[in-house]
Amino acid sequence: MQNLLTSEQMRSTDAFTIKNKGITSIALMESASIAFAKAFMEEVKDKTTAIAVLSGKGNNGADGLAIARLLKDAGYQQVSVYLILFSSRETEEYRINLNLLKSSGLKPIDINSPGQLSTLKDEVIIDAVLGSGLNKALEGSYRELAELVNALNRKVIAVDVPTGFPTEGIINEDNVYLKADLVICFQRPKINFFFPESAAALTRFQVVEIGLDEEFIQGLDSPYQLIDxxxxxxxxxxxxxxxxxxxxxxxxxxxxxxxxxxxxxxxxxxxxxxxxxxxxxxxxxxxxxxxxxxxxxxxxxxxxxxxxxxxxxxxxxxxxxxxxxxxxxxxxxxxxxxxxxxxxxxxxxxxxxxxxxxxxxxxxxxxxxxxxxxxxxxxxxxxxxxxxxxxxxxxxxxxxxxxxxxxxxxxxxxxxxxxxxxxxxxxxxxxxxxxxxxxxxxxxxxxxxxxxxxxxxxxxxxxxxxxxxxxxxxxxxxxxxxxxxxxxxxxxxx
Incomplete structure (x- = not known):
């Protein structure tokens, strides 16, 4: 059986893997992005599909930037990147991947207010705005963004977790989530994916291996296990x-x-x-x-x-x-x-x-x-x-x-x-x-x-x-x- 982890346990697993496998956080992120891109290419085979990548300024957004670069390198002809700049904080991994993106020839577009995306025409949207560990409801510009994207009625594929969705704990049906048709999640599904209320945030999910230490994961004390x-x-x-x-x-x-x-x-x-x-x-x-x-x-x-x-x-x-x-x-x-x-x-x-x-x-x-x-x-x-x-x-x-x-x-x-x-x-x-x-x-x-x-x-x-x-x-x-x-x-x- 597979241990299912909380967001805190998953962060501990990332840290343990980085330390004990002698890799950098950027290398682990690249591995995750490659795994996501492979799964995405099986889902969206037509390389002329117009794809919009919405990237926040945290590590989920950094994944989005890496994924955009990988899709461009794989021959997808219409990849656009939108930087969601609603927060002043950004991670080091985000800065590194933003520079790598720009070096690849992709020019991201700054988004300072949700309304800038109201005329988005892309057929597929990759949600890399906010990742796991969120412990409060979406509000302000993030909530407006989720509502706007949901109203566009496009195919949405989320990176690891839909924006606004809690990975464990109570799922408030009054909250707003950026609704994903598919979530491509890393190493393990989230505990909350198995509750009926998750239908407000996702239709289905797919798990991809990203190289995290399985022995460490299975050794963690988790009350939740998935039968395989x-x-x-x-x-x-x-x-x-x-x-x-x-x-x-x-x-x-x-x-x-x-x-x-x-x-x-x-x-x-x-x-x-x-x-x-x-x-x-x-x-x-x-x-x-x-x-x-x-x-x-x-x-x-x-x-x-x-x-x-x-x-x-x-x-x-x-x-x-x-x-x-x-x-x-x-x-x-x-x-x-x-x-x-x-x-x-x-x-x-x-x-x-x-x-x-x-x-x-x-x-x-x-x-x-x-x-x-x-x-x-x-x-x-x-x-x-x-x-x-x-x-x-x-x-x-x-x-x-x-x-x-x-x-x-x-x-x-x-x-x-x-x-x-x-x-x-x-x-x-x-x-x-x-x-x-x-x-x-x-x-x-x-x-x-x-x-x-x-x-x-x-x-x-x-x-x-x-x-x-x-x-x-x-x-x-x-x-x-x-x-x-x-x-x-x-x-x-x-």
């Missing part, structure tokens, strides 16, 4: 000779009502296809015909026979369960066995309504709320940053793993560490996806992974299967995803 494919392939255990169904555990899924049987079937399908040796589902008897027709491999147990849970290596409860008294009593019954549970959907809503039950949840359980369910459980939040900090606190308090569902789902372990999932796409925005995820978590927990491992493996596999299906589909159903799971899983095993 290597972390999953290193963890997933291939099936061995002479193993049998008992080797891969027995999962129980308590789900469904007469009118919500689909949720139980979707969760069971995912659990089965995720590789659990045995899958049993407890549903109303009226659902038996549907179960036997759709999933003959899945066993059935009636609700009134849930008198012993020790034979199950994973127990999930909630999808389609409803919140009537019968369901409340059922959840109370399961909690009394003091075994870890995977708690989803209606079971979460019951916990939110009866907070005393939340205190009875067994250590090592997995809670899988989406945003509304989370706020019902733990109180209303005004931002995703606050919501995530609450999740970290609550995971420690109740000693459970929390899967906070999002486009980039956050898995928080019992120590408050956050694992951010990198897979998934908008084609998966369909009903039943949460039920499928619950089934997958159950499957991996049954196969004797830890609760935290089961949670983030399931999140990654769930999103990866959706990504593979979305290559040829506008939308992906939960049933399609369930059937894709074993194919995707096979591709992740070494």
């Amino acid at each position: 494919a290597s972390a999953i392939t290193d963890l997933i255990k291939p099936r061995k000779s002479f193993s049998h169904k008992g080797t891969y555990g027995h999962a129980l899924i308590v789900a469904g009502q007469e009118d919500t049987m689909g949720a139980a079937l979707l969760a069971s399908r995912a659990c089965l296809h995720g590789g659990a040796g045995l899958t049993t589902v407890s549903i109303p008897e009226s659902g038996l015909t549907a179960l036997n027709a759709a999933l003959p491999e899945v066993m059935y147990i009636s609700r009134n026979k849930l008198a012993e849970l020790k034979k199950f290596s994973a127990v999930a409860v909630g999808p389609g369960l409803g919140t009537a008294d019968e369901s409340v009593n059922l959840l109370q019954h399961l909690l009394q066995f003091k075994v870890p549970l995977i708690i989803d959907a209606d079971a979460l809503n019951i916990l939110a309504k009866y907070q005393e039950l939340l205190q009875q949840v067994t250590e090592g359980s997995v809670l899988t709320p989406h945003m509304k369910e989370f706020d019902h459980l733990f109180g209303t939040h005004s931002s995703w940053w606050e919501r995530l900090q609450t999740a970290r606190k609550k995971a420690v308090e109740i000693k459970c793993v929390i899967i906070l569902k999002n486009q980039y789902t956050f898995t928080i372990d019992q120590n408050g560490k956050v694992t951010i999932n990198s897979t998934g796409n908008p084609a998966m925005a369909q009903g039943g996806m949460g039920d499928t995820l619950t089934g997958l978590v159950s499957s991996f927990l049954a196969q004797h992974y830890t609760a935290h491992q089961a949670a983030y493996i399931a999140c990654y596999l769930h999103g990866k299967a959706g990504d593979e299906l979305a290559i040829e589909r506008v939308s992906v159903t939960a049933s399609q995803l369930g059937d894709q799971i074993p194919v995707t899983l096979k591709g992740l095993i070494k």
Whole structure:
């Protein structure tokens, strides 16, 4: 997994790399600019494209100046550089790169007020005005500049971070950001790129390597980590000779009502296809015909026979369960066995309504709320940053793993560490996806992974299967995803 860094930690990494690799800050900046330029040239292939580079007077602006020079040298015929002179302060790196730019034959244009850019005709704008570390909202001329550029409705590509956007902390939706179609960021994505509010500042991002010391980065103390494919392939255990169904555990899924049987079937399908040796589902008897027709491999147990849970290596409860008294009593019954549970959907809503039950949840359980369910459980939040900090606190308090569902789902372990999932796409925005995820978590927990491992493996596999299906589909159903799971899983095993 990759450590994600705060802006302060990234500055420390720059300093460490410069000191220990024996390079200058200008050399590191050149490396970053070369990496940006290569990615930019893949994005904007036509070298007759008119490009405007907006450069502030700090190190982000210095990057912009170097990038402009590199693009000119690469044959881009219409590169214009605009110096944003709203501040009296400038860095040494900015001065050096400004001289190098002028030596290359490019003549920058001074911009002393935003209105000077109102007639900008360039097709692509490179935003190198302000970089990371900004700890206040844009105001004055910088705010006017962002509003003006946004109104031009041009393709904007930002250097490392969009102007005005905080790299960590609360993203204020009332603030103004220079909106980027693409952010080409250095070495690591910013923590705040993974929150829904980031849509106010960027559409997508791409990470480029710039030569920072990876060992130093991975050694830093960060509560935020990004799941990558290597972390999953290193963890997933291939099936061995002479193993049998008992080797891969027995999962129980308590789900469904007469009118919500689909949720139980979707969760069971995912659990089965995720590789659990045995899958049993407890549903109303009226659902038996549907179960036997759709999933003959899945066993059935009636609700009134849930008198012993020790034979199950994973127990999930909630999808389609409803919140009537019968369901409340059922959840109370399961909690009394003091075994870890995977708690989803209606079971979460019951916990939110009866907070005393939340205190009875067994250590090592997995809670899988989406945003509304989370706020019902733990109180209303005004931002995703606050919501995530609450999740970290609550995971420690109740000693459970929390899967906070999002486009980039956050898995928080019992120590408050956050694992951010990198897979998934908008084609998966369909009903039943949460039920499928619950089934997958159950499957991996049954196969004797830890609760935290089961949670983030399931999140990654769930999103990866959706990504593979979305290559040829506008939308992906939960049933399609369930059937894709074993194919995707096979591709992740070494």
